[in-house]
Amino acid sequence: MAKRARRMAQICENYRYMVTPAEIQEAAKILRSGGLVVFPTETVYGLGANALDAAAVRKIYELKGRPSSSPLIVHVASVAEARKLAAEWPEEAEQLAHDYWPGPLTLVVPKRSIIPDEVTAGLQTVGLRIPRHAVALDLLRVVDLPIAAPSANRFTQLSSTTAAHVREAFGEQTPFLLDGGASEIGLESTVIAVTKDGLEVLRPGMALVRNAISTIDEESQQAHRAPGQHKKHYSPRTRVILVNAGRLPKEGHGVYLSSAGPSSKHFPSQPMPTNAVDYAKCLYQVLHELDSKNLDWIAIEMPPKTPEWAAIRDRLTRAAY
Ligand code: TXA
Ligand code: MG
Numbered sequence: 296m297a298k299r300a301r302r303m304a305q306i307c308e309n310y311r312y313m314v315t316p317a318e319i320q321e322a323a324k325i326l327r328s329g330g331l332v333v334f335p336t337e338t339v340y341g342l343g344a345n346a347l348d349a350a351a352v353r354k355i356y357e358l359k360g361r362p363s364s365s366p367l368i369v370h371v372a373s374v375a376e377a378r379k380l381a382a383e384w385p386e387e388a389e390q391l392a393h394d395y396w397p398g399p400l401t402l403v404v405p406k407r408s409i410i411p412d413e414v415t416a417g418l419q420t421v422g423l424r425i426p427r428h429a430v431a432l433d434l435l436r437v438v439d440l441p442i443a444a445p446s447a448n449r450f451t452q453l454s455s456t457t458a459a460h461v462r463e464a465f466g467e468q469t470p471f472l473l474d475g476g477a478s479e480i481g482l483e484s485t486v487i488a489v490t491k492d493g494l495e496v497l498r499p500g501m502a503l504v505r506n507a508i509s510t511i512d513e514e515s516q517q518a519h520r521a522p523g524q525h526k527k528h529y530s531p532r533t534r535v536i537l538v539n540a541g542r543l544p545k546e547g548h549g550v551y552l553s554s555a556g557p558s559s560k561h562f563p564s565q566p567m568p569t570n571a572v573d574y575a576k577c578l579y580q581v582l583h584e585l586d587s588k589n590l591d592w593i594a595i596e597m598p599p600k601t602p603e604w605a606a607i608r609d610r611l612t613r614a615a616y
Contacts, residue, residue, distance in 0.1 A: 307577035335475025341444030349411035372435035397427035481576035531586035547591030
């Protein structure tokens with residue numbers, strides 16, 4: 296265990312940061328007056344606005360450069376609040392909320408009209424989630440409003456798992472930011488539609504839900520009903536090439552990213568954790584870091600086709616598109 300922690304520390308940052316009650320109050324004040332706030336969650340950082348304020352929500356799309364056809368996730372402080380925003384709250388939703396919240400699972404259910412169309416990109420459903428980061432929960436409780444928040448990055452680019460990533464993405468346009476340390480999970484939440492026909496995985500994440508059917512086709516990268524899941528997404532600026540068994544490009548300068556150790560004398564390699572949980576936590580940090588090095592490519596060894604690696608495979612495939 297101690298050994299694993301040490302190895303992780305070398306691969307990516309694990310810093311913590313104390314947010315003061317005064318900072319939470321300030322963030323709540325900004326949200327109430329229709330402004331944007333960046334806040335930490337256990338998955339990735341969120342770019343938040345009052346989910347009941349259409350004008351505030353429009354500012355999110357503007358700052359991200361995101362098309363208005365991508366729905367946002369609404370973060371709430373309690374299951375009771377989630378129920379208030381849902382037009383239907385099936386037994387399966389109640390069960391999943393009980394089992395996974397607070398945590399990295401988003402439930403898509405029919406929405407009440409109190410949620411503006413801007414939040415859901417005109418869909419009649421809404422994605423709801425209780426995050427488990429202490430700062431996110433404090434903020435939700437203090438502001439006492441649902442917070443609509445996509446990941447805090449520019450459209451199609453890498454999500455932010457540290458405050459530094461957020462500042463890199465938005466520069467001087469960075470809204471008021473609560474620095475809650477490095478994200479514990481490091482990949483976006485699992486998104487599951489709760490329908491009459493059962494549970495459908497719209498985006499795989501590190502929360503693995505048994506009984507949920509994944510309709511995402513790895514080849515086509517398309518899910519049935521996941522608007523906003525673009526083929527190119529979660530991408531560094533540097534070209535990402537997915538490789539098998541260490542077969543690297545012959546030209547250019549690059550780095551080989553793998554859990555299995557170096558593959559070639561000619562190119563440097565970036566060691567990655569061998570288990571999916573630690574790998575997920577470090578992936579975006581490592582990609583952000585490598586992306587600043589002016590490489591021609593980042594070659595990534597494709598992880599195994601097993602359920603615990605599904606979310607990582609999904610993000611890698613999109614990053615390479
Ligand atoms: O972990 C996360 O989910 C992070 C943190 C901040 O909570 N948020 C996040 O949001 O990743 P975003 O906007 O980058 O991705 C949300 C995705 C959308 O692209 C879409 O695929 C799906 O969630 N989604 C949201 N609402 C939906 C809806 N009503 N129907 C179908 N898919 C929905
Ligand atoms: Mg995103």
